[in-house]
Amino acid sequence: MQLIDLNNLPEVEFAQKDIKAILADTIAGYEEAYFQQHGKKKKLYPGDPIRIFLYTQALREFQLRQIIDFSAKQNLLKYSTGPFLENLAALREVEKLPASPAKVSQKFILNTPQSVVQIIPRGTRVSPGGDIYFEVKENMEVPIGEIEITAMLECTSEGKIGNGFMPGQINILVDALPFIESTVNLDESQGGSDVEDDENFRERIRLAPESYSVAGPAGAYEFFAKKYSSAIQDVRVFSPSAGVVDVRVLLENGEIPNEAFLLGLKESLSDKTIRPLTDHVIVGAPKAVEYDIELTYYILSENAASVTSIQGNIQKAVNEYILWQKTKIGRDINPSELVARIRNAGAKRVEIIQPSFIQLQNIEVAKEVNVSVNYGGLEDD
Incomplete structure (x- = not known):
């Protein structure tokens, strides 16, 4: 099935929202009604109390049209938001995903091999410190003679709060067990998400x-x-x-x-x-394809008073490029995109040393390693 890309659909407007046009129509309507009733023309000039009153009515009309346009667009997938989008989704039997907890692979190390099967009970908590906890979801049996066991634990708090703890950081056994000597996470905690946007x-x-x-x-x-x-x-x-x-x-x-x-x-x-x-x-x-960024940019002399602001915009543009580059699988490493973003941020020109263009396969994703962004100074046009 070939699905339509919403970005390719034309923009629609259910009500005109030009305040100047609304005001002009309102004044013209009043002047026409006055002529029909009195048989003579009356021109409403700026400052006329009636014109000022009509301006307040035009603003009310403008606000109503905003509401009409917004309300009508909530029936279209391209524009719908919030509860309106959830109701639209119900027509296709799709529900918004709730927040979910982060997960991590956790190893428990025993102080000595046990002669009987030991149980690590459901709800046993570990922590990296602070108020963040990960817990065992089901009772775990430690076989006789084993000195360690690994299990998948979930954060007790839903959302992104449990993400990003690197191997070795979750090492506090909150609920002590007499046969457990220590605990440590084997990988980075991840997978926690807030309510779907x-x-x-x-x-x-x-x-x-x-x-x-x-x-x-x-x-x-x-x-x-x-x-x-x-x-x-x-x-x-x-x-x-x-x-x-x-x-x-x-x-x-x-x-x-x-x-x-x-x-x-x-x-x-x-x-x-x-x-x-x-x-x-x-x-x-996806397989990470590493690349470096090394560049020097220059700013027009006539923008000397705005150098600090432009430098901030350029750094932001570089950060946005890095995020853009690594958030889609198979997206080619494209220095032309980087140059365009930096120039749009205010640079006169850019000298790119790295990266060069690299075509990625559909199982690869770009990953930045070293980033060096240098200011080369002011230049005349």
């Missing part, structure tokens, strides 16, 4: 028709992948060979998903209500 929600609604049968088309796998977690920012689906479906996902802000997140997504996509019987689903992270 309107943009991601709108995109899933657009993809919903792909889900009316089990996954099969690329769009269907993309829909079900994004349904798994609102932390997923981009999905790339392709078939490297007959019967094999390769799904690559990227998290918010270009974060590479860890193995725990990918395992959960694979289990979700492999559900019998989603995966066709003959499909072999592979779920993985």
Whole structure:
């Protein structure tokens, strides 16, 4: 099924919202009515009390037209927001994703091998410090003779608050157990997401028709992948060979998903209500292609008084380019885009040393390493 890109649809307006035109129509209407009633013309000049009154009425008309235009647009997927978008989504049986907790792979180390099976009870908490906790979701049995066991833990607080703790940082056993000596996380905690925002929600609604049968088309796998977690920012689906479906996902802000997140997504996509019987689903992270940024920019001499402001805008443009570059799988590393953004931010010209153009494959994503942005000084036009 070929779905329509909402960005390619024409802009629509249900009510004219030009305040000057509304005022002109209101004044013209009054002058015409006055002529019809009195048989003579009356011109309303600026400062006339009647004209001032009509201006207040024109403002009311303007506000009403704003409401009319906004209300009508809430019936269109391209413009709908908030509760209106949720009601529109109900027509396609799509619900907004709630906030979800971060997850992490946690290792528990015993003080000595046990002669009997020990239980790490559900609800046992660990912490990196502060008021953030991760807990065991199901009772875990430690086999006889083992000295360590690994489990998937969830943050007790939903949302992004539990993301970003690097390996080794979650090392406090909050609920002490006599046979546990220490604990440590093995990977970065991730996957926590806030309530789905309107943009991601709108995109899933657009993809919903792909889900009316089990996954099969690329769009269907993309829909079900994004349904798994609102932390997923981009999905790339392709078939490297007959019967094999390769799904690559990227998290918010270009974060590479860890193995725990990918395992959960694979289990979700492999559900019998989603995966066709003959499909072999592979779920993985895109391969990071590293690149450096090294450049020097110059500013026009006539803008000398605004150098500090322009420098701030240029740094912001570079940061936005880095984010743009790493948030879509298969997006080529494109220095021309970087130059355009820096010039739009106020630079006269830019000398790019790195990066050079690199064409990426559909399983690759750009990842910046070293960033060096230098100011070369002022130049005449």
